[in-house]
């Protein structure tokens with residue numbers, strides 16, 4: 195298969211982990227005889243430094259023409275003082291421009307890494323659920339105001355925005371254990387009341403899926419005390435951002451978790467769920483697994499290459515069993531050593 199993949203390394207550890215994941219894609223292309231081409235573009239702080247704009251026009255045009263986009267991360271202390279233009283705006287603008295309203299974040303535990311979690315092994319063994327986080331609405335995109343003494347971030351959701359992401363979640367649940375948990379704060383927030391009403395309506399089209407509602411505050415606790423209960427979880431942008439980072443406590447490290455941002459078209463944006471990790475950037479010690487697994491999602495969702503996607507998952511699973519591991523997982527391996535080990539495992 196021929197595919198044009200745009201890479202956006204971004205800032206901090208972004209370039210290191212994207213290089214790793216691209217090497218995995220190149221190996222997959224060799225093994226399965228695919229013709230993948232790669233085109234690198236600027237985003238985030240690196241783009242501000244070069245052009246003054248966190249999402250240059252050239253970057254957006256290239257993404258719009260690509261079969262899929264692979265991103266590292268954006269942001270860092272170097273740009274923290276800027277108030278008018280921030281690296282994170284580049285990523286938000288890209289998600290909005292490509293209309294990627296559903297952010298799929300699979301969470302599962304690895305048997306070989308259970309002891310890394312501070313939670314009891316019997317509670318987290320076999321945990322396997324998927325977050326569907328709404329990605330182009332809510333507080334991140336609402337009107338903002340600022341005076342010296344006040345600040346506001348408007349949270350706005352429309353029925354259409356809630357419906358389309360709910361349908362993605364129901365469809366996913368339909369292919370899995372047919373259990374969907376919708377997370378909101380309907381006891382307080384008007385947007386959450388609309389969310390609950392709308393998803394309950396949509397549920398009528400998916401009678402085989404059991405829908406349950408959970409308030410976000412108690413959900414934050416439930417995810418840690420009974421994670422095995424969940425199958426597919428759908429929630430709004432801000433809640434989903436926070437709750438999925440919490441799930442790193444189940445898997446063992448934030449560095450393990452991938453994501454796929456999807457819309458109605460086949461173009462998808464693939465990125466690890468973590469940020470640019472400025473504290474470890476440039477040291478060749480970042481865990482590239484979240485990005486490597488994002489490439490597995492890219493192969494599955496944007497290119498329909500399911501066997502290749504599974505091959506990467508198996509290679510990662512072998513890595514968790516036999517090592518080497520990066521420091522976040524208790525090892526001392528370099529990022530580049532992980533890349534080599536995953537490439538070796540692709541042939542096993």
Ligand SMILES: NC(=O)C1=CN([C@@H]2O[C@H](COP(=O)(O)OP(=O)(O)OC[C@H]3O[C@@H](n4cnc5c(N)ncnc54)[C@H](O)[C@@H]3O)[C@@H](O)[C@H]2O)C=CC1
Nearest residue numbers: 267268269270448449468469470471472473474480481522
């Ligand atoms: N999608 C994106 O581009 C995102 C960007 N950010 C940006 O990243 C910057 C740093 O934010 P933080 O709150 O520190 O979050 P972060 O996710 O970058 O880092 C949190 C902690 O996890 C560790 N970590 C993260 N990824 C890792 C990996 N692959 N391997 C090993 N350790 C890893 C870091 O070293 C740090 O100790 C900020 O500028 C923030 O705005 C934050 C989240 C998402």
Ligand SMILES: CC(C)CC(=O)C(=O)O
Nearest residue numbers: 269282285286435467468
């Ligand atoms: C724009 C990003 C910095 C928001 C975020 O943390 C995320 O999408 O995970």
Ligand SMILES: [Mg+2]
Nearest residue numbers: 435436439467
């Ligand atoms: Mg986040």
